Amino acid sequence: MKQIKISLNVNGRDYFIETAVNRTLLDILREDLKLTGVKDACGGEGECGACTVVLNGEAVNSCLVLAGQANGQRVLTIEGLALDGELHPLQQAFINAGAVQCGFCTPGAVLAAKALLDHNPHPDDDEIREALSGNLCRCTGYTKMITAVHLAEEALQHG
Amino acid sequence: MREFEYYQPKTNGELLAALALDGARVVAGGTDIIPRWRKERLSATCLVDISAVGGLRFIREEEGVIEIGALSTHADLIASPLIQNKAPLLAQAAASVGCTQTRQRGTLGGNLVNASPAADLAPALLALNASAWLMSAESERCVPLAEFWLGPGKTVLTPGEFLRSVTFLPPQGACGLAFAKLGKRSGMAIAVASAAAYLVLDERGNIHTARLALGSLAPMPKRSPAAETLLTTAAYDEMLADRAASAALIDISPIDDVRASAAYRRLACKVLVERVLKEAYNQALGRLS
Numbered sequence: 001m002k003q004i005k006i007s008l009n010v011n012g013r014d015y016f017i018e019t020a021v022n023r024t025l026l027d028i029l030r031e032d033l034k035l036t037g038v039k040d041a042c043g044g045e046g047e048c049g050a051c052t053v054v055l056n057g058e059a060v061n062s063c064l065v066l067a068g069q070a071n072g073q074r075v076l077t078i079e080g081l082a083l084d085g086e087l088h089p090l091q092q093a094f095i096n097a098g099a100v101q102c103g104f105c106t107p108g109a110v111l112a113a114k115a116l117l118d119h120n121p122h123p124d125d126d127e128i129r130e131a132l133s134g135n136l137c138r139c140t141g142y143t144k145m146i147t148a149v150h151l152a153e154e155a156l157q158h159g
Numbered sequence: 160m161r162e163f164e165y166y167q168p169k170t171n172g173e174l175l176a177a178l179a180l181d182g183a184r185v186v187a188g189g190t191d192i193i194p195r196w197r198k199e200r201l202s203a204t205c206l207v208d209i210s211a212v213g214g215l216r217f218i219r220e221e222e223g224v225i226e227i228g229a230l231s232t233h234a235d236l237i238a239s240p241l242i243q244n245k246a247p248l249l250a251q252a253a254a255s256v257g258c259t260q261t262r263q264r265g266t267l268g269g270n271l272v273n274a275s276p277a278a279d280l281a282p283a284l285l286a287l288n289a290s291a292w293l294m295s296a297e298s299e300r301c302v303p304l305a306e307f308w309l310g311p312g313k314t315v316l317t318p319g320e321f322l323r324s325v326t327f328l329p330p331q332g333a334c335g336l337a338f339a340k341l342g343k344r345s346g347m348a349i350a351v352a353s354a355a356a357y358l359v360l361d362e363r364g365n366i367h368t369a370r371l372a373l374g375s376l377a378p379m380p381k382r383s384p385a386a387e388t389l390l391t392t393a394a395y396d397e398m399l400a401d402r403a404a405s406a407a408l409i410d411i412s413p414i415d416d417v418r419a420s421a422a423y424r425r426l427a428c429k430v431l432v433e434r435v436l437k438e439a440y441n442q443a444l445g446r447l448s
Contacts (some may be wrong), residue, residue, distance in 0.1 A: 001162050021165035024193070044160070045194040047347065049260060058263045065264070068167045069210050084197045098418070112259065133346025135259025 006071035009082025010035070018118045025065035026051045029077060037060060037078035037107045041136070049135035052076050052108035059115035061134070081114065089146070089155035090114055092094035097148035101139035109135040122153060160197055164205035168212055175296045178319045185209050185321055187230060188264035190257065191273050204448065209268075218242060226326045229268025233257075233280075236267065245329040248338040248355055252283035255340045258347050268322045271304075274312050274379065275349075281308075281380030281413040282355035283338050285372030289327040295320040308379035333360040335442030337435040340374075341427050343418065350375040351419040352427040356435035358390070360443045365394050371403070371436070375418075376411040376428050383410040386432065393441045397433075404432035 001020040010016055010033060017032060024044070029035045039050035044063040054076035062075075081088040087095075089108050100106050110134055116123055116131035123131065128149045129142075137145070137150045166177040177183060184203030186192040187210055195201050209230065211214070216230035218239045225245060227236070236242050236253035243250050256262050256279045257271070270280045271291065282302075289304045304325065307314055315430060316322065330336060338355045342348025353374035361367040369390035373384045385406040393399050413424035 002165055004165070004167075020162075022160045022162050024160070044197050046190055046257075046261060049258065052260060055263075059260050060263050061190075061260045065195045066165075066186070066189060066193070066208060068165060068207075068208055069189070103250075115259070131259050132262045 004068055004071075008070050008073050008075060010075045011020055011077060019067045021067060023067045025053070025055075025067070025075070026062040028067060028070065028117060029053070029075070035077045035079050039104055039107060041104060046061075047136070048105070048108075049112065050105050050108045052135060053109045054111050054115050054118075057115065059116060059131075059134075061077060075112065076114070078110060081110070088114075089159060090117070090152040093144070093147045093148040093152035093155060097144045099141050099144035099148040099150055100128040101141050105135055105137045109137065109145055113145070113152065116145075117149070117153060117156065121156065123149065160193075161199070161314070163196065163203070165208065166205070167208040167210075169411050170212065170275060171294070173218065174207065174209060174212050174321065176296075177424055179296070180205050180207075182216075183207050183318075185268075185272065185295060186264040188232065190261050190265040190267055191275075209321070215268075218444075220245070220329065222343075223328065224326050225329050226324050227267055228324050229266060229322045231267045233262035233265050233267075233270075234259075236280075237262065238332045246283075246327070246336065248286065248336040248357075249280065249283045251338045252279045252340070252353075252355070255342075255345075255350075255353075261347075267325065271307065271325070272314060272316065272322050274308050274310070274313055274314050276377060276379055277350040277353070277375040278380060279340060279353065279374070282353050282372035284325060284327070285380060285382050286336065286355035286357040286370045287327040287340075288329070288370060289325045289430055291325050292323045293320050294323045299323075301326075305382055310378045330357065332360070332375040333443045333447040334358065335439035335444070335446070337429045337438035337442070339434050339438075341431060349418060351429055352376055352413075352424050354431040354435045356432075356439040357437040358395075358436070358443050361438075362447075364444065364447060365392060366390050366440075367392075369422070371407060371432065373407065373411060373428065373432075376413045376424055378412070381410065383407040383432075385409045390436075395436070397437075400433045400436040400440075403436060404429040407432050 042048035182204035
């Protein structure tokens, strides 16, 4: 299999990786960088949002980003959200609102919410629903996620 | 993921050279191609990643023509002030695609070249009477979008050719534009049926120009000549919208599939057509004075 050399910045750190061309950003994050907070629930179809990362400031499904397309990009995963051991307001808000059940969809949902709040610091319920519509939660904790995003919104405003 | 040859051209020239290879298939945002590759539903052996080619991601108006580069994403269309002002139905159609994550990666070019009967941008662009610009090593040609698709998954693109951009004239005068999509839910739903309308009124308020386009109701996105003929030069009222919606049924050939039955699609078609005609007419009327 053909190999390519790519460089990418993940959670503020630069990586230089040689990888087979048929791997995705999801594979690289989980298998090479051991960032297993990035999940795969639908088998790489871009349906579930569990593999959501923030790529150059936007929420994307990492299972659909080819290795070659990750070259030169800036990636944020759930592991890069807490600063100096302190949870990001969104993470704390998800806990406080009880927007976590089995937890499998949570990293993706938190990162989708992060991209939303970065662009739109005061979203209404509809905007939150829209931003999280690509993140499936089989425990159906959707309502609590909306509450969580509002809690984070307040925390970020006062923080 | 199973193996493939991979090229990542940076220029049009490198892209054309890669497309000349046997079994080449363009991948851009990957939102359709990668899942299909995983499911072994692509006959290609070589993926030509067009995403790094310069000069294909733009939305501009020049000399009275709006042009959108093939690599423009759905999110680009939604955020574009030009599209919001002059062709809001296209922004609306783009907003109905998948979810945020899909719209960040998925491109206009991919949406059209995949040739899905359910492509969300297709009815909106057909209603705008858009043209597709196709580029190959030897030539450049422009085809009306209405003639771009040959059937599900099939386009007029020949081997070695790629879709560079689409163009259309910005709607002017007393015009109205509307798009409506019916899916099982709002997020991540593929259209059960969709419709887009473009109406221009003359100074007396009669319909001067009518374009009606339909999605997920035939082997390819298409316009409805029957409805358009009926609408042109007529005075709009609800009865006319009802008759036009019935006429549109002549031009469709819906199928039963996992998303809906053909019978349901016919019902949905009628409702969506009436809805977009009403909305387009009201908009146009508002611009008449």
